[in-house]
Amino acid sequence: MRKILCALCLLLVCASPALAHKLKLFVTGEGGQVVGSLYFAGGGKAGQLDGLVLDSTGQVVARLRTGDDGSFRFTPPDGGLYRIRFETADGHMAETSIGTSAPSLPATSAAIPAAVATPDLDAALARQLRPLREQIDALESRARLSDIIGGIGFIFGLFGCYAWITAWRKSRT
C-alpha cells in the first residue's frame, strides 16, 4: 500500500505542469471575417483537419480545413449565429458558436467611444487582442494543481464516507 502511495505522489509530481488532452477551438471575429485556431489543449496545433460551419437550422454553410498551424479563416455569408464544429477520426470534437452580426461578435470596441471606433480600428484592435484572448482560452483548459489535489481529496472523502456508513450499519446489527 505504501508503494502505491509513493507511486501516487510521484505521478502527482510529474503531473504538475499538467496538460489536458482535449481538442480546443478558439474563434474570434476580425473585421468581417471569422478567424480561429484549433489545438490540443496544452499541446500541439491540430493541423489539416476538416470542419463544418452550420447555421442555426443545422444546415452546412461552409466547409473548413485548418492549415498546418491549426488556423483557419472564413467569411460568413451574412450576419447571424453560426456553429463551427471540428471532429477527428478518433473521437475528439470541438464546437463553438459565433455570432457574426455586429452586436454579438465578440466585441472589442465596448470601451471605445463610438466616434473613434471605425471599422479599421476595430479590426486592428481585434488583431492585437487575439493572442491575449487565445492565451486566456488556453489557460482556462489547463488542469490546475488545486483541481488535482481537490479531486484526490474528494475521492478519499467519498470512500471514507462509504466506509463510515458500512461501519455504522455493521455496528447497528
Add this chain to the structure above:
Amino acid sequence: MAHIPDGIVSTPVLLAGAVVAAGGIGLGLRRLTPERLPKVAVLSALFFVASLVHFPVGLTSVHLMLGGLAGLLLGWAAFPAIAVGLILQAVLFGFGGLLVLGVNIANIALPAVLLGLAGRGLLARPALAHPAFAGVVAGGGAVAGTALMVALSLALSGREFQVGAQALAITYVPLMVVEAVFTAALLGLLVKVKPEALR
C-alpha cells in the same frame, strides 16, 4: 481517445454504455468489502491523476490510463473506482463529456476488469507464467480493449470503423507498450515486496 466528448456518440450507444456502466458498478459495489475499501480508494485516486501524465506521440499526446492495473488489483471493484475517477476528470478537467460518462466508464472499466481478472488468473499459476507477464496482459490488454471499444462506439454511432480504428491505433499502440511495461514493473515489485496487496 478514451475520453469521448459529448455530441459524438448516438443515443443507443449512450444508453448501452449507461447500462453496462451501471451493471458493472453494481457488481463492483457488492465486492466492496470494508477491508478492501482503502485499496479501491487509492487506486481510484491513482487512476484520476494518471490521466495527467502525458507522453508526446506525434502531434498529439497520450496519457496513462492504468485501468489494467486497477482491474488486476481490484477485480470487479475496479468498476466503481474507475467510475469515480472518470466523473472527477470530466467535472474538474473537462476530459470527456458528462452525458457520455456511461460509455466512457464502460469503455475503460470493462476491458480493465476482464483483462485484470485474466492477469489474476495468470498470477495464481506461477508455474505457467512470470508475474510480469500477467502485468503485460492486464496493462497492455486493457488499453487494446479500450481502443477497440472506443472504435466500436464510434462505428455504432455511424462513423467508419476502419478510419476510427486506424486513428486510434496511432496513439494507442505506443500507450499499450508504455502501460504494459509500467504495469509489469509495478506488479513485479508488488509480488516481491507486498504480495498481500494482490489478494
